Amino acid sequence: MAFDPTSTLLPLQPQPDPPLPTAVDSIDPSPSDAHDEPFPSDGDPSLPRVGMEFDSPDTARSFYCAHAERVGFRVRNSKSFTSRVDDAVIMRRFVCSRQGRPSKKDPFDLTKKRRNRTSSREGCRAMLQVNRRENGCWCVSRFVLEHCHPLGLVTDLSPMKKLPTKPGVPLLTVPVLAPPRQNGLGPGGGVAQSLLEYFKRMQSDNPAFFYAIHLDRNNCIGNVFWADSRARMAYNYFGDAVSFDMTCKRNKRAVPFVAFTGFNHHRQLINFGCAFMTEESEESFAWLFDTWRTLMSDHKPTSITTCYSESVETAVSGVFPDVKQRFCQRNIFSCLKERLSDVYSSNPGFKPELKHVVKGSETPSEFESGWRSLLERYNLTENCWLGFFYNIRHKWVPAFVRDSFFGEVFEDIKPENMQKFFQRNSITTTTLRDLVTQFDKAMACQYEKELQADVLTTQARPVMRTASPMEKQASEFYTRTIFEIFQEELVESSSFFTESFEEQGPISKYRVVRYDDANNFHVVTYNPSEKILSCNCLKFEYKGIQCCHALRVLIASGELLLPESYFLKRWGRNAKANEFYLNLASDWVNDLCRDAIRLAEEGATCQAVYKAAKSALCKALQDVRYAKNGTFRLTRYIIPFFFSFFKKKKYFSAGK
Numbered sequence: 001m002a003f004d005p006t007s008t009l010l011p012l013q014p015q016p017d018p019p020l021p022t023a024v025d026s027i028d029p030s031p032s033d034a035h036d037e038p039f040p041s042d043g044d045p046s047l048p049r050v051g052m053e054f055d056s057p058d059t060a061r062s063f064y065c066a067h068a069e070r071v072g073f074r075v076r077n078s079k080s081f082t083s084r085v086d087d088a089v090i091m092r093r094f095v096c097s098r099q100g101r102p103s104k105k106d107p108f109d110l111t112k113k114r115r116n117r118t119s120s121r122e123g124c125r126a127m128l129q130v131n132r133r134e135n136g137c138w139c140v141s142r143f144v145l146e147h148c149h150p151l152g153l154v155t156d157l158s159p160m161k162k163l164p165t166k167p168g169v170p171l172l173t174v175p176v177l178a179p180p181r182q183n184g185l186g187p188g189g190g191v192a193q194s195l196l197e198y199f200k201r202m203q204s205d206n207p208a209f210f211y212a213i214h215l216d217r218n219n220c221i222g223n224v225f226w227a228d229s230r231a232r233m234a235y236n237y238f239g240d241a242v243s244f245d246m247t248c249k250r251n252k253r254a255v256p257f258v259a260f261t262g263f264n265h266h267r268q269l270i271n272f273g274c275a276f277m278t279e280e281s282e283e284s285f286a287w288l289f290d291t292w293r294t295l296m297s298d299h300k301p302t303s304i305t306t307c308y309s310e311s312v313e314t315a316v317s318g319v320f321p322d323v324k325q326r327f328c329q330r331n332i333f334s335c336l337k338e339r340l341s342d343v344y345s346s347n348p349g350f351k352p353e354l355k356h357v358v359k360g361s362e363t364p365s366e367f368e369s370g371w372r373s374l375l376e377r378y379n380l381t382e383n384c385w386l387g388f389f390y391n392i393r394h395k396w397v398p399a400f401v402r403d404s405f406f407g408e409v410f411e412d413i414k415p416e417n418m419q420k421f422f423q424r425n426s427i428t429t430t431t432l433r434d435l436v437t438q439f440d441k442a443m444a445c446q447y448e449k450e451l452q453a454d455v456l457t458t459q460a461r462p463v464m465r466t467a468s469p470m471e472k473q474a475s476e477f478y479t480r481t482i483f484e485i486f487q488e489e490l491v492e493s494s495s496f497f498t499e500s501f502e503e504q505g506p507i508s509k510y511r512v513v514r515y516d517d518a519n520n521f522h523v524v525t526y527n528p529s530e531k532i533l534s535c536n537c538l539k540f541e542y543k544g545i546q547c548c549h550a551l552r553v554l555i556a557s558g559e560l561l562l563p564e565s566y567f568l569k570r571w572g573r574n575a576k577a578n579e580f581y582l583n584l585a586s587d588w589v590n591d592l593c594r595d596a597i598r599l600a601e602e603g604a605t606c607q608a609v610y611k612a613a614k615s616a617l618c619k620a621l622q623d624v625r626y627a628k629n630g631t632f633r634l635t636r637y638i639i640p641f642f643f644s645f646f647k648k649k650k651y652f653s654a655g656k
Contacts, residue, residue, distance in 0.1 A: 047067065047145075048063065048064060048128050048140060048143050049140065049143065050140050050141065050142070050143055051139065052139070052140045053133075053137045053138065053139050053140075054130065054137065054138045054140075055137065055138070056138060057089070057092040057130055057138055059138075060092070060094070060128065060130045060138055060140070061075070061092075064094050064128045068096075071151050072151040073096050073097065073098070073126070073147060073151055074096070074097035075094050075095070075096065075097065076095060076096075076097050077092070077093075077094060077095075078093040078094065078095040078099065078127065079091075079093045080092050080093065088132075089132070090131060090132045091129065091130070091131050091132070091141075092129070092130050092138075093127055093128070093129045093130075093142075094127065094129075095124075095126065095127040095128075096124040096125075096126040096127070096147060097120060098120055098121055098122040098123075098124040098147075098148075099121065099123070099124050099125065099126070099127065100121045100123065101122075101123055122148060122149050123148060124147050124148050124149055125144050125146070125148070126144050126145065126146065126147045127142065127143070127144045128140065128142070128143050128144075129141050129142035150191055150194065150431070191431070191432055191433075192220075192221040192224075194431070194432075194433045195224060195276075195432055195433055195436070196213070196221075196224075198433050198436065198437075199211040199226060202228075206228065206229065207593030207594050207597060208228070208229035208232070208593050209226070209227075209228050209229065210227050210228075210232075210295055211224065211225065211226035211227075212224075212225045212226075212291050213225075214287045214288070214291075216278070216279065222277075222278050222279055222284065223275060223276065223277045223278065223279070223284055223287065223288065224276045225273065225274070225275040225288055225291050225292065226273070226274060226275070226436075227272065227273035227295060230443070230447060231270075231271050231272050231273050232272075232295065234262070234264070234270045234271070234272060235262075235272045235296050235299070236299075237264075237570065237575055237576050238262050238263065238264050238265070238270060238570055238575070239262065239272065239296065239299065239301050240301055240302040240303070240405060240407070240570060241262055241263070241301065241302060241303050241305075241405055241406050241407035242260055242261070242262050242272065242301040242303070242304045242305070243260070243262065243304070243305040243306075243328075243417075244258065244259075244260060244304060244305065244306040244312065244316075245259045245261045245417055245418045246258050246306075246307045246309075246312075247417045247418050247419035247420075248418050248419050248422060249277065250307065255276070255432065255435060256276050256277045256278055257274065257275075257276060257418070257435070258274070258275050258276075258277055258288075259271055259272075259273065259274045259275070259418050260272035260273045260274075260292060261417075261418065262407075263407055263415065264450055264575070265479045265481075265482065265570060265571050265572060265573070265575040265576075266450060266453040266454075266457075266479050266480075266481050266482075267409060267481050267482070268446065268449060268450055268453065269416045269421060269446065270446070270450075271443055271446075272292075273292050273295065274439070275288055276432060280309065280311055280312075281311060282311040282314050282315055285312050285314075285315035285316075286314075286315040286318055286319060288315075289315055289316060289319040289320065290319050293319060293320070300320055300322065300323055301320075301323055302324065302404060302405050303323065303324040303325070303326070303401075303405060303406050304316060304320065304323050304325050304326075305325075305326055305327075305328055305406065306325065306326075306327060306328065307327065307328050307331045308327045308328070308331050308332060308396075313325065313327075313395075324401065324404035325395070326395055326396055326401045326406070327392070327395045327396040328396075329358070329359075329396055329398070330414065332389060332396045333355070335389070336354070336385070336386075336389060337351075339385040340383070340385060340386070343378070343380065343383075347378055350374075350378055353374055354374060356370075357370035357371055357374050358397055358398070359398065361397070361398075361399045362399060362402070362536075362537050362538075363399055363536070364399050364400055366399065367397055367399045367400075371390065371393075398542070401542075402537075402538035402539075402541060402542040403538060403541055403542075404541065404542070405541060405542065405543075406542060407543065407544060407570075408542070408543055409482065409485050409543050409545060409571075421442070425438070425442035425445070427439060453479070453480070453481070454573070456480060457479045457480045457573050458573065460480065461475075462475050462480060462483055462484070462487075465487060465490075465491055466490065466491065468490065468555075468560075469560045469561060470490065470554075470555075470560065470561055470562050471487060471490055473562060474486045474487070474490070474562065474567075477567050477572050477573065478567075478571055478572060478573065479571065479572070479573050479575075482545065482571040485545055486545055486546070489545065489547060489548040489551060490548070490551055492548040493548040493551040493552040493555065494552075495514055495515055495516075495548075496512050496513060496514050496515070496548065496549065496552045497512075497513060497515060497552075498510045498511065498512050498513075498524075498553055498556045499511050506527055506528065506529045506530075507525060507526070507527045508526050508527075508528075509523060509524070509525050509526075510523070510524045510526065510553050510556075511523060512524055512535075512552055512553065522535055522536055522537055522547075522549040523535070523536045524536075524549050524550050524552075524553045526550075526553050526554075528557060528559075531563040531565065533550050533553070533554065533563070533566065535547050535549045535550045537549060540566065544570070544571055545571070546562060546566050599613055599616075599617065600613075
């Protein structure tokens with residue numbers, strides 16, 4: 001269940017809207033008659049006030065834009081008056097970008113081409129007006145402070161502009177959080193209150209929906225975390241390799257959005273939970289990781305990938321001390337490119353050589369040798385930034401983390417992150433509540449793609465490239481995407497030959513050498529009696545798919561099939577075998593949650609009733625486990641039968 005935020009919402013209750021100013025559109029250039037709007041009298045020099053003087057209207061606009069940036073809105077130019085004597089400008093007005101109302105267009109007027117686009121105009125009357133005096137100075141004659149819309153969110157680009165399509169130009173146009181004032185998620189609590197009301201409504205409709213809030217030092221909402229039932233289900237199946245994605249937050253145009261992500265058995269992006277974070281303190285990250293771990297029933301992942309951050313690293317080590325942690329390699333390369341911009345520009349070949357040393361080294365000694373040679377070749381042995389990232393090499397270089405599973409089956413294709421996911425689904429909005437709504441819709445489409453991939457894997461037969469029984473065995477177990485990777489490894493194994501060089505009882509060691517490169521070899525250890533196989537490339541430990549070197553040893557030893565222990569369930573087509581009828585699973589969870597809530601309410605009246613309810617609940621949980629174990633074998637055949645049934649039904653309908 002969600003954390004009850006009632007006690008923290010006292011300062012966030014919506015306040016009655018102040019009376020809107022009148023006669024804003026009437027313009028009187030006389031400063032003495034322009035006191036129809038009150039303004040704070042606390043003496044804050046950053047606030048505009050009537051009577052302030054500026055050297056030029058541009059200076060006045062810059063001052064008003066600085067005020068708008070602190071509060072959380074955008075400024076645009078409005079009306080201006082010119083003198084009847086010399087046509088010189090004597091009045092300028094700057095207004096909130098949401099001033100005015102959308103223009104009414106005739107939908108039946110076909111003479112003009114119109115685009116179907118939304119408008120940000122909401123009738124806001126906030127404005128600043130300056131008039132030119134006889135001495136040449138520009139004086140504030142009118143100032144309206146109040147806005148009729150929530151503050152705290154601005155966008156860099158107008159929503160009416162097209163997204164750039166040129167390569168290298170960022171496509172993401174999402175909200176940017178203004179510095180917190182009265183509350184962590186926006187001034188006045190409007191943004192936070194809107195989010196919490198939305199989450200409450202989601203939880204009333206779906207009891208399995210979870211959300212939690214974290215207060216900052218000012219006792220205001222600073223961080224919000226949420227996850228639905230689908231995210232929790234996905235973690236049960238694919239929660240072994242987790243990424244803490246902060247690409248949206250680190251992007252200059254993005255909101256403070258972070259997510260726990262992973263990949264399913266089709267190598268598609270899945271979500272394990274999301275959060276809005278307004279501060280990057282160690283305390284905030286520790287709260288987020290601990291809340292997420294509690295939601296997932298203290299089930300820890302095997303590995304977790306994060307961006308480079310000391311606060312995140314310390315928080316992960318505190319909450320998940322036994323979990324293998326690494327820094328995102330792409331993030332490290334971005335930091336190097338930023339810190340070594342002069343080296344990159346003067347040495348075009350440095351970047352590809354650096355990536356080759358990092359990604360192409362299979363052992364720590366190979367990386368050490370390649371790194372030393374690279375720095376000597378470019379005379380960078382004394383570079384402090386390269387030395388710094390070298391000191392933390394065990395946290396991001398693949399050669400040092402290959403002993404743990406991270407699920408990176410693709411080497412040349414970059415995995416999708418949340419920033420790319422936002423771009424692909426055109427998640428561009430001006431409020432956090434709208435962003436959550438659009439994100440939920442995008443994830444629903446993502447789940448549909450997963451279901452389509454399940455159907456394609458079940459109904460379509462892959463093309464075999466060899467006559468090996470091992471290939472047929474893999475085609476029946478893996479999904480279509482993962483099988484293609486295994487198939488490449490199997491075909492690649494024919495490029496090697498093996499020779500045994502050491503035997504210790506039933507254990508044999510083989511040297512696996514490529515025909516066209518006799519200088520490099522891999523060592524494979526094989527125990528045929530216990531079906532234990534390992535290679536020093538550690539591809540199976542790192543990716544979960546057996547390497548071509550080990551497959552070559554199996555084939556050379558006369559083995560026709562791969563031992564079942566080397567087929568990871570998370571890559572199989574039955575990875576979610578106990579989740580049949582996927583569309584009904586979420587409804588079942590919500591229905592059971594409602595019954596559990598009613599049981600808790602009725603069972604907490606007195607001690608005797610509590611004991612009876614507790615006993616009944618324990619017995620029901622035991623019965624569920626027995627039923628779950630009894631129906632597990634049936635689920636392997638339900639999904640194929642389900643789709644075959646509807647396929648036949650469609651065929652007979654077409655026949656009619």
